[in-house]
Amino acid sequence: MGTLEEEERSTTNDQLAKKAKVSLPVEIFTDILCRLPVKSILRFRSLSKPWLSNISHPSFTKLHFTCASAAHRTALFVSIYDYSTYKRHFLSAAHDNSGSVTHLMTLDNACSNDITNAQHLNGLVCFTCKKGLFGHNYAHVYVLNPSTHKVFKLTDPDYLMNQDCKNVRLRYLFGFDESRNEHKILIMKNSLFKPTTMEILILSLSSYSWRTIHLELPDGFSWDNLKNHDTIKDSVCVNSVVHLVPCRPYDILAFDLRTEQFSVITTPQGVSPRKSSTVYTRNGKTLIKDNHPDIININGFLGVVCHDRVVESKGMHIWILQDYEKRVWVRETITFPESWIDLCCPFPLDAVNMDEIVFSSNNMLRNKVMSVLTYNKKNRCFKSLQFTLGHQYLCSKAMKVEQISCYIESLVPL
Numbered sequence: 001m002g003t004l005e006e007e008e009r010s011t012t013n014d015q016l017a018k019k020a021k022v023s024l025p026v027e028i029f030t031d032i033l034c035r036l037p038v039k040s041i042l043r044f045r046s047l048s049k050p051w052l053s054n055i056s057h058p059s060f061t062k063l064h065f066t067c068a069s070a071a072h073r074t075a076l077f078v079s080i081y082d083y084s085t086y087k088r089h090f091l092s093a094a095h096d097n098s099g100s101v102t103h104l105m106t107l108d109n110a111c112s113n114d115i116t117n118a119q120h121l122n123g124l125v126c127f128t129c130k131k132g133l134f135g136h137n138y139a140h141v142y143v144l145n146p147s148t149h150k151v152f153k154l155t156d157p158d159y160l161m162n163q164d165c166k167n168v169r170l171r172y173l174f175g176f177d178e179s180r181n182e183h184k185i186l187i188m189k190n191s192l193f194k195p196t197t198m199e200i201l202i203l204s205l206s207s208y209s210w211r212t213i214h215l216e217l218p219d220g221f222s223w224d225n226l227k228n229h230d231t232i233k234d235s236v237c238v239n240s241v242v243h244l245v246p247c248r249p250y251d252i253l254a255f256d257l258r259t260e261q262f263s264v265i266t267t268p269q270g271v272s273p274r275k276s277s278t279v280y281t282r283n284g285k286t287l288i289k290d291n292h293p294d295i296i297n298i299n300g301f302l303g304v305v306c307h308d309r310v311v312e313s314k315g316m317h318i319w320i321l322q323d324y325e326k327r328v329w330v331r332e333t334i335t336f337p338e339s340w341i342d343l344c345c346p347f348p349l350d351a352v353n354m355d356e357i358v359f360s361s362n363n364m365l366r367n368k369v370m371s372v373l374t375y376n377k378k379n380r381c382f383k384s385l386q387f388t389l390g391h392q393y394l395c396s397k398a399m400k401v402e403q404i405s406c407y408i409e410s411l412v413p414l
Helices: 004-021 026-033 038-044 049-056 058-070
Strands: 074-082 087-094 102-107 115-121 124-130 139-145 150-153 168-177 182-191 194-204 209-216 235-238 241-244 252-256 261-265 277-282 285-290 294-298 301-306 315-323 328-335 347-350 356-360 369-376 381-388 399-408
Touching (some): 026 049, 049 058, 074 115, 115 168, 115 235, 115 399, 139 168, 168 235, 235 294, 235 301, 347 399, 356 399
Antiparallel strands (some): 074 087, 074 399, 115 124, 139 150, 168 182, 241 252, 277 285, 294 301, 315 328, 369 381
């Protein structure tokens, strides 16, 4: 016969065991999980099949992303090219504090003159790189979820690869259709002989299937007056609409992913630059800065960056489309604390779900430390985030930072 103390202990253990068997209601279970970071949730998937089923369900993925957005769980996606090894590294870094970076993946046999771009949309980052050679149209496209470390490499449709690239021009775009809750990759295809006719190939990342549509560009637009049509830049997706900036006129060409139709967004008069370029001197070298406006995502709003006077005035204007339906524009001015040239020519990239705008510059790497300049819209102050590149395969003297993009943590599958 056991002692009283032993009986009490036995009773307590039985009660704890019974409590452990009591399952939480699904609503409470989901409410707790959706507030956790992705790294923690990924560990829970292996606990049991019910856990895996609940965590993998599309409704939970969407709910978790909503919570991550509300909690401002943002990070930085970074691509770095290493000249000594001919490799391109994809890294991630926490945005809320400085520290070390996390390695995502490495691309071998990369080229230093590739034209690259990175864009985040609802938890996924689309990275494109295109050979910087005349007449080379095709690009390598990678879609990544930096939170789960999953990667999808795009394979172009066979019939597209078999066509004569000399007479065909391509532009790769990334979009998110809110009405269908799906990411899409678009390839705008144009023939030299029909500059106003577009063949658009659309890949849904939900079904991984291609569709093709044919559209005429709005009056006044042609492939030849779209800005940087030889690169993979200057497109922003806001409100399920992919926006592109033309060279002249400076109105915005918009493609609606829901209706699959083109439209035109008129920009304010202040968007037009005084002159097309500015000549300046840096480190004894004479350089030319293109003054054409660019577009960025400002917390889910479309923004047009006007930088034609930044060299002489230290001021950069951003026109923000505050009311998309009524086309109401509001201008904000960013004033740099010192010469824009002395700051290594910083340029705004985007602001995802936060009050801070991330900038790129010409001198972001020094002594294995990456410096990222940010600007807080509320207090109008700049700060520099410092990240250490501690990977043994990285040699800072032979590297350059190619792209930086903010992203929000997500469980979006690939």
